[in-house]
Amino acid sequence: MAENYDVIIIGSGPGGYVAAVRASQLGLKTAIVEREHLGGICLNWGCIPTKALLRSAEVLDHASHAKDYGLVLEGKMSADVKAVVARSRGVSARLNGGVGFLMKKNKVDVIWGEAKITKPGEIVVGKSSKPVVEPQNPVPKNVKGEGTYNAKHIIIATGARPRALPGIEPDGKLIWTYFEAMKPAALPKSLIVMGSGAIGIEFASFYRSMGVDVTVVEVMPTIMPVEDVEVTAIARKQLEKRGMKILTSAKITKVEKAADSLTAHVETADGKVQQITADRMISAVGVQGNIENLGLEAVGVKTDRGCVVIDGYGKTNVAGIYAIGDVAGPPMLAHKAEHEGVVCVEKIAGLPNVHATDKGKVPGCTYCHPQVASVGLTEAKAKEAGRDIRVGRFSFAANGKAIALGEDQGLCKVIFDRKTGELLGAHMVGAEVTELIQGFVVAMNLETTEEELMHTIFPHPTVSETMKEAVLDAYGRVLNA
């Protein structure tokens, strides 16, 4: 007889496993199905291992500039890429094990295999189509296996995979996706990065720090195209100063492969085509939802442009079937997935006052050097939306802590509604801004006004003081510039 659950979640990424923990906390009998690795892309191939790689890059960057800090480190600094990758994989493995522990602690059953929805309320778990990577991501102990399972509520949390451009498909050898880029056996001498979104620019930053000759090709007029143009202009300047080549309004139209290198044909806005030869290329042109082979068509779940269509609580058009995270559409970020998971499960459990996910308040962070972080509307988007705005800015060059850190190239920019004082957006580039942006996220969530922000005391000396000064600047009251 099929086992019955209140909730079955398909996929154990940050959306799925966090939803499972919350469902269990709410007294719902819960199971999670996973076919490859506990923790999903985020823990195994995304957020976490990239941050471990970028930390190695940061330490190397600092060590290489030791002289600027009055320190003498003898000899040329260099990276042992095998050890750098091993550290990154070790960090992932630790967290992957942590998800197994959380499932056990919260009495969530783990079912190992590939799930398909056969009808509302029923899934069949078959053999996984994905290899398990031993010993790093072993199949956890005491998992349930293939079979039919019933649940009142089924949550699809199957995530996303790399998108490929026709004719320039990744081959795993010369053209890499993030999987190959995450664990190079050796460093290429030269690298083309196609696409300058968060994933592309983070890898570009990492490989540049490792001494690789990096060229970024971006089809849009600016790098990190969803970010505020003023912020990305500063980031670009800094990345170029580090020796990165960046082409914007430029499109790779064709790639010719040789035995151990490739040549990209790059068309620029003026219609000219230039050829760039490099050892390897990373294709970072976005991701697409894992909606295939889940039985969605048979049960009638609506999809749009490769993602499941949901309301603000994760409900699909079919009763009892929900979706969260990357498979439910952009922004494709781990914290959005987690939040959607919690909202979805709390709604299922019938908690009062559950608020729909507000995608306008999802922060975005890019951990390149310099870091970029933002929340809310860019200046251009605010204007496009017809908002009457006030803009404030504060440069890191006037911030004592940033100067002491030796990281005085940065900006904090804030956008307020002129009439109401509502904080519409905040955009930062520079040291540690990915840790700082949360101050503005909290402010936005609490619907804080400019007055309240101006009367908040920020610790000195911190880079966070740029946040207060930017707010003061928007109202003509800046103190330190």
Ligand SMILES: Cc1cc2nc3c(=O)[nH]c(=O)nc-3n(C[C@H](O)[C@H](O)[C@H](O)COP(=O)(O)OP(=O)(O)OC[C@H]3O[C@@H](n4cnc5c(N)ncnc54)[C@H](O)[C@@H]3O)c2cc1C
């Ligand atoms: C290189 C890189 C860096 C990133 N950095 C960041 C970052 O710094 N910050 C950030 O917020 N986001 C980052 N992301 C994005 C982040 O990884 C995703 O937004 C996040 O993983 C989405 O979580 P999810 O739960 O929706 O899906 P996923 O993490 O993709 O997990 C889905 C899981 O479902 C499983 N699955 C799929 N189909 C089935 C099936 N039929 N049966 C059983 N199991 C199935 C998969 O095996 C997978 O484990 C990064 C992504 C990449 C690629």
